[in-house]
Amino acid sequence: MLEIKNLHVKLEEEDKVILKGVNLTIEPGTVHAIMGPNGSGKSTLSYVLAGRDGYEVTDGSASLEGEDLLTMEPEERAAAGLFLAFQYPVEIPGVGNMTFLRTALNAQRKARGEAELSAGDFLKLARSTAASLKIDADMMKRPVNVGFSGGEKKRNEIMQMALLQPKMCVLDETDSGLDVDAMKLVSEGVNALRDAGRSFLVITHYQRLLDHIKPDVVHIMADGRIIQTGGPELALEVENNGYADLLAGGK
Amino acid sequence: MGALVEAKQAALAALLAGLGDMPAFAGAARAAALARVQGQGLPVKRDEYWRYSDPSRLTTPQAKAGVAVEDAGFEGIDALRIVFVDGVFDAGASDDLGSAGVEITLLSKAGGDHWAGADFGVLEAEGQVPVARPLAGLNTAFAAEGVLIRATGAASRPVALVHRQTRADSDVMLHHVIRVEEGASLTLLESGTGGARFNHVAEVLVGEGAAFHHIRVQGRDEARAALTHLFARVGAEGLFKSFTLTMNGSLTRNEAILTLAGDDGVAHVAGAAIGDGAFHHDDTVFVTHQALRCESRQVYKKVLKGGAVGVFQGKILVKQGAQKTDGYQISQSLLLDDDSQFLAKPELEIYADDVKCSHGSTSGAIDETALFYLQSRGVPEPVARHLLILAFLADAMAEIEDEAIAEHLGSLLRRWQGMAED
Numbered sequence: 001m002l003e004i005k006n007l008h009v010k011l012e013e014e015d016k017v018i019l020k021g022v023n024l025t026i027e028p029g030t031v032h033a034i035m036g037p038n039g040s041g042k043s044t045l046s047y048v049l050a051g052r053d054g055y056e057v058t059d060g061s062a063s064l065e066g067e068d069l070l071t072m073e074p075e076e077r078a079a080a081g082l083f084l085a086f087q088y089p090v091e092i093p094g095v096g097n098m099t100f101l102r103t104a105l106n107a108q109r110k111a112r113g114e115a116e117l118s119a120g121d122f123l124k125l126a127r128s129t130a131a132s133l134k135i136d137a138d139m140m141k142r143p144v145n146v147g148f149s150g151g152e153k154k155r156n157e158i159m160q161m162a163l164l165q166p167k168m169c170v171l172d173e174t175d176s177g178l179d180v181d182a183m184k185l186v187s188e189g190v191n192a193l194r195d196a197g198r199s200f201l202v203i204t205h206y207q208r209l210l211d212h213i214k215p216d217v218v219h220i221m222a223d224g225r226i227i228q229t230g231g232p233e234l235a236l237e238v239e240n241n242g243y244a245d246l247l248a249g250g251k
Numbered sequence: 252m253g254a255l256v257e258a259k260q261a262a263l264a265a266l267l268a269g270l271g272d273m274p275a276f277a278g279a280a281r282a283a284a285l286a287r288v289q290g291q292g293l294p295v296k297r298d299e300y301w302r303y304s305d306p307s308r309l310t311t312p313q314a315k316a317g318v319a320v321e322d323a324g325f326e327g328i329d330a331l332r333i334v335f336v337d338g339v340f341d342a343g344a345s346d347d348l349g350s351a352g353v354e355i356t357l358l359s360k361a362g363g364d365h366w367a368g369a370d371f372g373v374l375e376a377e378g379q380v381p382v383a384r385p386l387a388g389l390n391t392a393f394a395a396e397g398v399l400i401r402a403t404g405a406a407s408r409p410v411a412l413v414h415r416q417t418r419a420d421s422d423v424m425l426h427h428v429i430r431v432e433e434g435a436s437l438t439l440l441e442s443g444t445g446g447a448r449f450n451h452v453a454e455v456l457v458g459e460g461a462a463f464h465h466i467r468v469q470g471r472d473e474a475r476a477a478l479t480h481l482f483a484r485v486g487a488e489g490l491f492k493s494f495t496l497t498m499n500g501s502l503t504r505n506e507a508i509l510t511l512a513g514d515d516g517v518a519h520v521a522g523a524a525i526g527d528g529a530f531h532h533d534d535t536v537f538v539t540h541q542a543l544r545c546e547s548r549q550v551y552k553k554v555l556k557g558g559a560v561g562v563f564q565g566k567i568l569v570k571q572g573a574q575k576t577d578g579y580q581i582s583q584s585l586l587l588d589d590d591s592q593f594l595a596k597p598e599l600e601i602y603a604d605d606v607k608c609s610h611g612s613t614s615g616a617i618d619e620t621a622l623f624y625l626q627s628r629g630v631p632e633p634v635a636r637h638l639l640i641l642a643f644l645a646d647a648m649a650e651i652e653d654e655a656i657a658e659h660l661g662s663l664l665r666r667w668q669g670m671a672e673d
């Protein structure tokens with residue numbers, strides 16, 4: 001599904017190198033988790049995959065189902081099936097949630113050569129998707145993320161994901177800011193989407209999310225590299241012992 | 252100083268030489284206006300009030316030729332249409348003037364005993380203090396055409412003034428007087444270029460408990476030079492709302508001079524302007540509060556690119572005794588590149604102690620984070636930009652109360668910005 005090879009990334013404006021050779025292969029239908037200390041480059045990896053400005057890829061490649069991601073515009077990556085649930089979802093005053101979602105969904109469908117959804121069909125779909133994540137209709141009418149609580153923003157990200165039905169979902173600390181019930185709700189939302197044709201890359205600091213969304217593979221990222229890869233037990237080790245041993249072993 | 256006065260007088264003499272005789276209707280008001288203008292001279296760039304906008308294109312004897320443009324004129328909106336072609340009334344293209352439930356007379360047809368004889372030029376004359384507005388005075392003196400509208404009840408449909416331009420060098424002056432009597436209501440729509448040069452004055456009297464809505468679309472020609480003056484006096488519990496959408500035009504100055512004269516009156520003026528390249532757009536507003544508990548709002552938004560210039564000069568004057576005044580003013584620009592600029596001069600002058608007045612002015616760029624967020628969900632960049640521009644304009648557009656008209660303007664904006672209709 002997703003194949004990242006020897007990815008090197010620096011900041012465009014500064015001589016600061018953030019990713020120093022990331023290798024990662026995610027098979028269709030699998031869930032991978034990435035853990036790692038603050039500042040190790042996890043969000044940067046997700047932004048570079050999604051196509052955010054400000055980063056320069058100096059070496060390596062990233063492809064989605066064999067297609068080179070790095071030469072595509074962010075909207076093309078989305079249409080190709082990539083989705084990033086932001087660590088910090090963005091507030092956009094003046095742009096209504098519904099307008100935004102409908103524009104996004106129909107633009108993706110159009111880019112893939114599929115028929116656009118009518119206003120009525122879209123409304124039905126959006127309502128039922130929102131309801132499944134206990135997002136009330138009132139919130140949907142508001143501008144994108146404006147006035148949403150931290151947890152509501154995160155739920156809204158998953159709601160967008162459920163609506164857009166991407167193939168490759170990258171979740172950047174979707175669990176942070178969620179209360180216990182919301183965490184369950186969000187996890188159920190994610191698990192409901194799990195199928196043979198869809199993969200997940202879950203970035204998190206805590207084992208708890210991985211209790212709900214059981215990963216197939218766990219990676220540890222440190223200083224711009226993946227220094228260790230293992231099964232779910234690796235997350236438990238981090239939970240119990242922190243990163244000290246892993247970092248020492250990785251060097 | 253001597254040189255400035257001389258320049259102003261020389262400009263006036265040159266312009267007057269090219270103008271014909273003053274029309275007969277409201278002769279006394281016209282003569283008084285001309286005398287005033289002769290004392291003032293014409294505006295020049297060195298005038299403080301014209302500091303940010305060069306008036307020379309408005310004061311030359313001949314209008315600079317511009318491109319004639321089509322105007323659809325609020326297509327699809329039910330309204331009584333009054334069409335002016337290069338400033339001349341076009342009876343064939345206009346609707347029956349009696350079909351909106353209000354009294355309408357063409358200025359050129361008004362006789363000596365017409366009701367508007369008492370109102371013509373009055374608000375314009377009052378609006379000359381404390382700032383001279385010579386080109387409005389000149390309009391009062393010489394404008395030969397316009398509409399005189401009196402509403403005594405609720406108008407059955409809006410009245411739409413459609414300003415068409417067919418000649419590249421048309422130099423147009425129109426002067427309207429609108430009386431919305433006690434408890435009556437009227438919506439006035441305006442659209443089109445009108446002329447290569449357009450000097451437009453409207454005097455609006457909003458009676459006690461009356462409501463007046465004005466929605467205007469200017470654009471989207473490149474070469475137009477336009478100066479409009481909207482003078483209004485709002486009576487007790489009266490409501491006045493004016494919104495203008497502007498797209499392009501090399502020089503546009505829209506002045507609004509509003510007086511809240513009766514207690515509990517409301518006056519809102521708003522504008523949304525989008526300009527690219529040789530675009531200069533100036534909103535100059537003067538709101539006077541002279542009664543109790545009145546509310547005024549000024550909401551101006553400009554989207555500028557390619558070296559476009561936006562200007563806002565807005566003043567709220569609260570006179571002694573105008574207690575419980577609620578005055579608000581915001582002017583904002585969205586600069587799409589580094590070449591464009593926004594010049595703002597917000598002013599408050601307050602002589603009452605129990606008032607609430609606020610003003611703010613900002614300039615900013617497109618929020619790149621928001622842009623990326625939209626794109627990351629699959630929204631193509633041009634559409635994402637368009638959504639963010641609409642979001643920026645939203646507070647101004649929200650001043651349009653009528654949903655169908657607001658939707659019409661929204662679709663115009665989409666078309667102007669090259670967005671497909673949905």
Ligand SMILES: Nc1ncnc2c1ncn2[C@@H]1O[C@H](COP(=O)(O)OP(=O)(O)OP(=O)(O)O)[C@@H](O)[C@H]1O
Binds near residue numbers: 011018040043044045
């Ligand atoms: N635009 C930027 N300008 C300056 N520094 C940046 C920028 N983007 C990332 N960095 C730096 O790159 C490093 C990696 O940041 P990143 O956000 O990817 O870390 P992270 O692993 O997601 O951390 P966290 O767990 O705290 O979310 C950090 O040192 C950060 O300060």
Ligand SMILES: [Mg+2]
Binds near residue numbers: 042043044087172
């Ligand atoms: Mg991060």
